[in-house]
Structure formats: C-alpha cells, structure tokens
Amino acid sequence: MITKLRQVSTAPLPCKICGGESALFGVVDFAKHCSEARVRRFPLTGAPVYYHRCQLCGFLCTDAFDDWSEANFKTEIYNDGYVEVDPDYKEVRPIGNARLVQDLFGARKAELRVLDYGGGDGLLSTTLRGSGFLEAQTFDPFVADFAERPQEKFDIVTCFETLEHMPDPMAGIGSIVSSTKETGLVLFSTLLQPPDFELHGVNWWYVGPRNGHVSIFSRTALVRAWQHYGYQTASFNDNLHMAFRALPEFARHLLKQA
Numbered sequence: 001m002i003t004k005l006r007q008v009s010t011a012p013l014p015c016k017i018c019g020g021e022s023a024l025f026g027v028v029d030f031a032k033h034c035s036e037a038r039v040r041r042f043p044l045t046g047a048p049v050y051y052h053r054c055q056l057c058g059f060l061c062t063d064a065f066d067d068w069s070e071a072n073f074k075t076e077i078y079n080d081g082y083v084e085v086d087p088d089y090k091e092v093r094p095i096g097n098a099r100l101v102q103d104l105f106g107a108r109k110a111e112l113r114v115l116d117y118g119g120g121d122g123l124l125s126t127t128l129r130g131s132g133f134l135e136a137q138t139f140d141p142f143v144a145d146f147a148e149r150p151q152e153k154f155d156i157v158t159c160f161e162t163l164e165h166m167p168d169p170m171a172g173i174g175s176i177v178s179s180t181k182e183t184g185l186v187l188f189s190t191l192l193q194p195p196d197f198e199l200h201g202v203n204w205w206y207v208g209p210r211n212g213h214v215s216i217f218s219r220t221a222l223v224r225a226w227q228h229y230g231y232q233t234a235s236f237n238d239n240l241h242m243a244f245r246a247l248p249e250f251a252r253h254l255l256k257q258a
Contacts, residue, residue: 002030003072005064008050013063016169017221020056026202027051033085034208042210049209051202051216058193058218060207065214066167070141077212078142085211089120097160098127101187105156108250109133115154115179118162122146139179153181155250159188165212169225177229185251186231186243193218194238 012021027050031042053060065073083089101124105112109132116124119138122145128136137154138146157180166172180186191206193216207216217225222241226233231243234254247255 002045002047002076003068005030005047005049006067008048008064012055013052015054015057015059015221016061016215017059017225018054018057020054022052022054022059022061025051025053025060028202028207028209030209032208033210034205034213035085035087035211037205038087039084051207054221057221057224058197059221060193060202060216060218061169062209062214063167064209068167073212074142077210082211085208091123093160094120094123095127097158097189098124098131101128101156101158102131104187104254105250106131112155112250113152114156114158115139115150117157117159117176117179118165119143119146119158119160124158124160149175149179153184154179155181155184155248157184157186159186161189163188163190163217164206164215167214169215169217170228173225174229177231182245183248184244185248187241188243189240190217190222192222192235192238 010024012023014020015022027048030045030047030049033042049062049064051060051062101114102109111134113135114125114128114133116136116138119125119140120143122138125136125138137150139149140146157176159176163169163172176186194200197204207213223233226243230245232245233241233243235241242251242254
C-alpha cells in the first residue's frame with residue numbers, strides 16, 4: 001500500500017501556473033508509467049491518481065502528492081525500482097544530453113560554468129567536466145551526494161526531464177532561476193501536450209504518476225510560467241526548450257535553431 005494520497009477535490013482547483021480554474025480531467029492508477037510500450041505494465045495498485053486541467057492555460061497536474069515529504073517520494077517513486085519505469089535514466093539520457101550541451105556550447109566551453117539541475121547521479125556533469133567545460137556541478141534533492149544546491153550562479157543551467165516532476169512548478173522554476181546568472185541561459189526539456197491532447201486525455205503516455213510526472217505543460221502554460229520570472233522562452237521542438245532574460249552572447253548562434 002502506497003503512502004496516503006491527498007483526498008481528491010471534485011471542485012475546480014486554482015491552476016498552479018496561472019490561477020485559473022482547473023477542473024477534474026481524468027484518473028489513472030498510480031502504477032501507470034511512461035515506459036509501458038517498452039517494458040511490462042505493472043499490476044494495478046488500487047490507488048487512483050486524479051489530474052486537473054486548467055481551462056485557461058491548459059496546464060495539467062495532480063495534487064495527489066502535494067502533502068508528501070521528500071522521504072515519501074524517495075520511498076514510493078525515486079526508489080530502486082525507478083529505473084524500470086525510466087530505463088534511460090542512468091546512462092542513455094545523461095550521456096546524450098551531455099553530447100547535446102557540447103554540440104551547442106562546446107566552442108565556448110572553457111569559459112562556461114554549468115549546473116545540471118535535477119541531474120540524478122551526476123553523469124552529465126562528470127562528462128562535461130571531462131570534455132573541458134570550466135565547471136559543471138549537479139543538484140538533485142533525491143540523490144544524497146548532490147542534495148545541496150550550490151550557492152553560486154551559473155552561465156548555463158540544464159534541466160532535463162525535471163519540470164514535469166515538480167509538484168510546485170512555479171517554486172521549482174524560481175529555484176532554477178535563482179541558480180542562473182542574469183546573463184545566463186536555462187536549457188531544459190519537458191514534453192508539451194500535443195494538439196490532440198484532449199483526445200488522449202490522461203491515457204497519453206507521458207502522464208505517468210509512477211514516474212513522478214505530476215505537471216504536464218501546454219505551450220501556453222510553459223510560456224506563462226517563465227514569464228512570471230521575467231524570462232523569455234524559445235523551443236527547438238515540443239520537448240527541448242531554452243529560457244533567458246536576454247539571450248546571452250554565447251548562445252546567439254542558437255537563434256537559427258529555435
């Protein structure tokens with residue numbers, strides 16, 4: 001039996017992004033995960049996870065875990081079984097993302113300090129340091145070795161597959177911003193809802209409470225969330241994005257790609 005979830009509200013909730021009305025939208029079992037097309041489906045737990053969707057900005061979220069502590073998340077989601085629902089977590093994703101950062105910024109790497117926010121076991125940062133970046137550190141509250149956020153600010157903050165895990169996305173984005181230099185850039189990934197999202201509903205593959213996917217952004221919600229902190233956003237595609245106050249000089253070449 002999993003840790004008790006917050007009791008569902010049948011009344012609309014205030015949107016966590018824009019404050020609009022978020023009505024009940026759908027329900028899935030806690031066992032639903034994002035890799036069901038690649039690995040086995042898990043037996044149902046009997047724990048229903050309800051999602052609400054904002055009628056103004058389209059943001060989808062669940063408040064089922066809003067009362068959980070970090071210890072609850074470590075026990076129920078970010079545990080030894082997590083790699084089963086996210087097989088790319090350990091090596092494939094961090095190595096691929098490190099290659100992406102090198103491709104985008106490698107020409108200036110000797111002068112750039114990077115923080116990988118939500119960086120898991122630190123493989124991305126280790127790879128960047130080995131490739132010649134001036135500095136690369138990791139922050140992840142669920143990994144003991146990297147649970148303390150560095151106090152300094154960074155030229156680049158990477159944040160791959162992390163925003164969708166945030167029960168309080170506005171506070172989470174604020175934390176990312178606080179680690180970014182005024183002249184810096186955030187490079188991040190989170191998959192946006194497709195145009196036909198209402199046809200899929202919570203059956204869409206990216207809605208997966210067992211993965212900790214509690215916040216699913218529409219494009220409108222993503223733009224509004226970053227605008228709250230004075231940041232512009234630009235997207236390379238529906239999954240890869242960047243945010244900045246003003247595009248830094250070391251990233252001007254990216255205007256042709258985003």
